[in-house]
Amino acid sequence: MRIAIAWYGAEGQSSYRYFHERGDDVTIVTPQVSSQFPLPEGAKAIVGEHAFDHLSDFDVVVRSAALRPDRIVTNGKIWSATNEFFARCPVPIIGVTGTKGKGTTSSFVASILREAGKAVQLVGNIGVPPLDVLSLLQPDDIVVFELSSFQLWDLQKSPHTAVVLMIEPDHLDVHKDMAEYIAAKSGIVKHQTAQDTVISHPLNRYSEEIARQSPGRRMHFADSGEHEVYIRDGAFYRDEQRICGTDAVQLTGDFNLENACAAIAASLEYIDDFAAIERGLRRFTGLPHRLKLVREVNGVRWYDDSIATTPGSAIAALQSFAGKNIVILLGGSDKGADYTPIVQEAQRVGAIVVAIGHTGETIAKLCQSHHVRVIREAGMMPEVVRAAAEIAQPDGVVILSPASASFDQYKSYSDRGDQFVAAVEGIATHGTN
Structure with a gap:
């Protein structure tokens, strides 16, 4: 199969390696090559300002996340590393999106599940490229996937558990308007089934707008409704059950307590171990450049x-x-x-x-x-x-x-x-x- 890797950076490098090792006929198509990501030795490549004018004859064009799908003109199939991973991943996926807090919430989830004894693969912008771990997955693993609007734009399969954090206007230099941004974000639930779950922010209208598109079970975080995770008297609760004190969170800012609520809610879909939740929250001390x-x-x-x-x-x-x-x-x-x-x-x-x-x-x-x-x-x-x-x-x-x-x-x-x-x-x- 003739495959084009459209744009060559960290994700393009991972995609090239994956499809090349699979035995496909792979060509890198990119406007420029950086010193950080040099072309592989012997790789076929089309490089230059008008490189994307040469995509029409490939069977599949694998776009990197930052490349708008509508910039690709081809007679073949438009695909992505995210789509390839979702199509072939044999284990449950917890997907996390939002304008901010994706990385922190994803890391909280991974930390909690690991403390509960689960084998977790954290992928996306803060983890490793998803295709790098696809062949390593074992039947009992859980994948936590941080998902941006660029990855969700044309996603054709949604995660089993979708977490939708606060949404606000962003990337409007790439998306045409807020409606397009929300439509892209909606990919996280658009292909869910009745057996899947979406966890959303009850006070953010965009988060709720996205969640309403899911046919699955809907839950809120930071809200005291039935089966919800919320904060009361300096502690995290599910229903009337006290999980642990909010002092388990080692990060600055009330918004990080909300991120922790979302992470706890997602984790409780897979474990029921409050002690592991507290340990997982304490163990995660934050990502660089986040307050x-x-x-x-x-x-x-x-x-x-x-x-x-x-x-x-x-x-x-x-x-x-x-x-x-x-x-x-x-x-x-x-x-x-x-x-x-x-x-x-x-x-x-x-x-x-x-x-x-x-x-x-x-x-x-x-x-x-x-x-x-x-x-x-x-x-x-x-x-x-x-x-x-x-x-x-x-x-x-x-x-x-x-x-x-x-x-x-x-x-x-x-x-x-x-x-x-x-x-x-x-x-x-x-x-x-």
Whole structure:
């Protein structure tokens, strides 16, 4: 079978390896090749600006997640690594989606199930590429799959357990509008059966809109209805059964308690071991760049929340430190978001804004119109961190929670976060001079 791997990065590399080892006639088709992902020795390849004009004669085009399906013109079948995995996976899949919190919730689920003695494969953006583990799966395994809208766009089989976290406008630089974004996210339930389960956020209309499309059993998290997982008096409950204290969660922010509720609800579909749930929550101490404490310098605590690429996630970060003297670093590349809500929240909690990156100018003007103290800093992270250090108050916090993507100045949100951490370490060692 003639197969094209459309776009070559981490996912394309995994797809090439999988189909090549299966014995297919595989060609890599990509606009460019990066030094991080060089072409395999001897691989067939079509490389160049117009590479995707040459897809028509392949039997199957395997698109990488970031490539819109409607950009592919072919007489063959349009497919993806995610579709291939779902079609051939012989064990239950717990799928997790949402605008933010996917990685944390997926990690909570994996940690809990492992503490209960289950063999778990964590795949997706935070785990390994799914096709890398397909041949390794054993009959008693459980797969936890973090799923973005790009992976769900054309999914043809839905997970047995679908978790739909809070949804807010995002990726509107790729999706045409919010309706298309929600339609893509809906792939997580669209092909469920009556035997499957969807767990949704009861107070988020988009999460509920997606959940209503499932023919399976519907549950809520962070809600006190029958068979639901919720928080009461500093503890997690299912119905009237106390599971464990919320202090088992080692992460900052009330939103992480909601993520834990969702993870507990999903885990209880497969285990009934409250002690394992508590151990699993305690064992997971967080992913990089997700409201992680970098260090304290001169009485100021610095937090890396570079993953916060939407206003809603930055608002959640601000709310986690209400009552503190807050400096928040906002701005980056534009994804079509409205920054008014985050500026209004900064005004409410009395935060000072350091406006950075391409969207910094827009954010600075909004701050001025809302009477929020703002400093515009167009430099790279060392300059940004020095500017923040000069205005931060003892016993206060500085948060990198940009509400924007990173591609204006950095390779990725993780690169932005790494440079922030390095700059904070720099002022801890050498001061701000």
